[in-house]
Amino acid sequence: MKLLVIGSGGREHAISKKLLASPLVDAVYCAPGNPGMSQDGIQLVNLQQSDHGGLIDFAKEQQIAWTFVGPEQPLVAGIADDFERAGLTVFGPNQACAQIEGSKEFAKDLMIRHEIPTADYQVFDKVAEAVAYMEMKGMPLVLKADGLAEGKGVIIPETVEEAIVALQELLGGRFGESSKRVVIEDFLVGEEFSLLAFVHQGKIYPLEIAQDHKRVFEGDLGLNTGGMGAYCPVPQIAPQVVEVAIEQIVRPTIAGLKADGYDYTGVLYAGLIATQEGPKVIEFNARMGDPETQVLLEHMTSDLAEVITAILANRETTISWDEEQVHLGVMVAAKGYPELYPKGLVLPDLSKCQQAVYYSGVDLVDGELVSAGGRVFIMVGKGKTIVEAQQALYQELEQLPLKEYHYRKDIGFKGIS
Incomplete structure (x- = not known):
């Protein structure tokens, strides 16, 4: 088979590499992908994830068996519907189903309707009404932009004053149309x-x-x-x-x-x-x-x-896992992320690393990989325990010249008793 993966981040790098490891697969194309993926034999396609027509034409020309859609934006924009209308097989929800991520209000309404356990909530588009609700409920509460916000649309203010500032920013268009409505829900502990x-x-x-x-x-x-x-x-x-x-x-x-x-x-x-x-x-x-x-x-x-x-194909299948090992990944980000951060930082040579490396925000300039986003790459290690996996991973990271980067040194800490 020849397969197509849509997206450009570390998630799509990992999906593409895993698919390419299959003896059933001759080639994996990633559109648009990123230059770091090429090191694993993934073939990049110079088509943006928003170019549904171009992607459909490519899938037909290359006789792609099926397409895996990685990110949420094209799903919410209806790429699965367009592929299916063109007679192509796609693994990803259609536009109507993708509302479960595209609209938190849709998701919450679904859960209440079908008695799926979740936090109590209300939805607001006006600051004054939202503030009255918060004062009635008391803190802490969770504020969420209704639409897509790249993982940054959730705010947990400690005081009503902080919440009012956050509300004004969200409803004022901090995330464009995505935060024109705000879901306010109870803070859950666990x-x-x-x-x-x-x-x-x-x-x-x-x-x-x-x-x-x-x-x-x-x-x-x-x-x-x-x-x-x-x-x-x-x-x-x-x-x-x-x-x-x-x-x-x-x-x-x-x-x-x-x-x-x-x-x-x-x-x-x-x-x-x-x-x-x-x-x-x-x-x-x-x-x-x-x-x-x-x-x-x-x-x-x-x-x-x-x-x-x-x-x-509606055939029964089972999924198996490594019963002996823990797998742990540490994201390396540009200093300053998730706020203002530099781009164009030269990456260290990661080709000799013992651990798996998946690239996210990278570009190729004069033959060198440079950072092009906040989260730049993730390194994934393994061990018989979380501590063993941490030791192997952090030992490798500490040997790399990463002064202009930042990573957390405690990934997995909650799993260590």
Whole structure:
């Protein structure tokens, strides 16, 4: 088979590399991809993810067996619908289903309608009404831009005064149309984890759980980011909690979508929190997480191309995992991220690294890889324990010239007893 992956980040690098490792696959194209991917034999296609027509033409010309859509933006823009109308097979939800990520209000309404456990909430488009609600509820509360905000649209203010400033920024257009409406929900206490599942025609295939580190600094301090690292498995989340999450959250969500007329295909990402009352939903995404994907696919021993091909053909399949190892990934970002940060920083030579490396925000200038985004690359290591994986990874990172970069030195800390 020849396969196409749409997107350009570390998530798409990991997906493409895993697919290319399959004996069923002759070539993997990534559109637009990034120059770091070429080192793993992935073929880059000079087409933007927004160019649906160009991508469809390419898939037809190259006789692509199926296409995997990595990021949320093209899914919310209806790329799966366009591919299906053109007679092409695509692994990713259609535009209607992608609302589960594209609109937090849609997702919350779905959960309330189908009794899926989540935090109480209200939706506002006016500051005064939102402030009155917050004063009535009391802090802490969570403020979320309704639409897509690249992982930066969630704010947890400590005081009403901070909340008012955040509300004014959000409703004032900080994220454009995405924050014209704001969801305000109760703050949930507990341990967070990510549960992803492959989905097709009502059937779900859950993946191993992972834990992402959203805050920029050690100890989960500082601003929210797109993710500073992840690890799996997550030993402090009991298997029975995961089973409850599958049976009370993931299955009812897919069944609820179907009952509402939405037939979901692709990846459902459930960002969950294990509370004293049981697991509850923090958010849904319509695609794989970044950086969870990079560690999950290193941890997966199954042939990803074989698994997805079987799912799309309605054949039963199982997904297997490395039972002996923990996989842990540390994101290396430009100093200043997630606020103002420099671009064009020369990357160190990572070709001799013992650990897996996946590139995110990089470009090629005069034959050298340079930074082109806030999160630049992730390094994924493994070990029999979280501590072993940390030691192998941080030892390698400390030997690299990374003075102009920043990374957290405590990824996985919650899993160490």
